[in-house]
Amino acid sequence: MKTSNKTTLAIILSLVSFWICKRIQPKEIKNEIVVGEIHIEKEPCTNAVHELLGKGIDSSKVCDCLIPSFYNLIKNDSSLVQKLRDSNSFFKLEGTMNDSFALRFEKCVKENILDSDYKMKFTPQFALVFKSKLKQELNLQKNIYNVNIDSACNCIVDKLNGNITISEYFSGDYSDIPRIKQLIINCTAISSN
Numbered sequence: 482m483k484t485s486n487k488t489t490l491a492i493i494l495s496l497v498s499f500w501i502c503k504r505i506q507p508k509e510i511k512n513e514i515v516v517g518e519i520h521i522e523k524e525p526c527t528n529a530v531h532e533l534l535g536k537g538i539d540s541s542k543v544c545d546c547l548i549p550s551f552y553n554l555i556k557n558d559s560s561l562v563q564k565l566r567d568s569n570s571f572f573k574l575e576g577t578m579n580d581s582f583a584l585r586f587e588k589c590v591k592e593n594i595l596d597s598d599y600k601m602k603f604t605p606q607f608a609l610v611f612k613s614k615l616k617q618e619l620n621l622q623k624n625i626y627n628v629n630i631d632s633a634c635n636c637i638v639d640k641l642n643g644n645i646t647i648s649e650y651f652s653g654d655y656s657d658i659p660r661i662k663q664l665i666i667n668c669t670a671i672s673s674n
Contacts, residue, residue, distance in 0.1 A: 515547065516552035519566050520656040523548070526571070527614070537599025538590055546589035555582055583610070587651055597648035608638055613649065618656055619665070629672045636668035637661070 510521045526544035534540070551571055555561035556579070564572060574582050603611065610635045619630050641664065655661045 508527050514548045516549050517556060517562065519552070519562075519569070521548055521565075521569055522548060533591065533604055534647060535599060535601055537594060537596045537601065542593040543589045546592060547586060550585040550589065552583060556575065566670070580606045590647070591651050594647055596653075598646050600644060600645045600646055601650060603638065603641075603645075607650070608642070610636070611641075614636055615655060615665075618654065622656070625669055627673055628669045632672035633665070633668045636671060637664050640664055 507558075513520050515521070523544050525541040526548060529619065530538070530540040530543050530547075534543075535674055552562075552565065554574070555565060566604060573579065581626070601607075613651060615634045616630055619625060641661070648656075649658055649661065652658060655664060
């Protein structure tokens with residue numbers, strides 16, 4: 482075989498080898514979820530969930546649950562679907578949709594708790610949600626008379642901030658948790674008119 486043919490053959494074999502290596506090389510896997518033909522990056526969701534709840538939960542699995550759940554909630558409203566497509570991220574919902582999303586968020590978190598004893602600090606939003614749930618519970622209790630409910634709730638939130646576990650925060654009824662039940666008793670006594 483002539484030298485020029487050998488050189489040509491070597492170049493062709495090199496190109497073919499290079500092409501084969503590129504074809505079998507693993508492709509970069511995007512960390513995204515596809516819902517309704519919309520590609521949504523998971524990283525902003527996982528970062529936000531981790532920032533809110535810390536390492537007591539699996540933020541990646543929470544987002545695996547939450548993103549499709551969010552889409553299912555809005556999929557029948559074309560303007561909201563377009564907003565999701567444009568923003569490629571969650572956005573604030575209004576009224577009953579926001580309430581439904583809050584319940585779905587809670588469900589996704591409860592299913593993906595890694596450390597039920599992990600203590601969390603309240604973000605302003607979580608403090609408001611916690612106070613709202615406390616107010617509802619306190620207003621339903623028949624044995625509370627002449628109590629400033631807002632003061633009692635503020636007292637409870639102040640004492641629990643940074644000292645409440647994820648499982649306690651996401652429990653269904655705070656008055657079923659002995660430690661919180663005792664705080665309710667103490668704070669309502671202090672907040673009596």
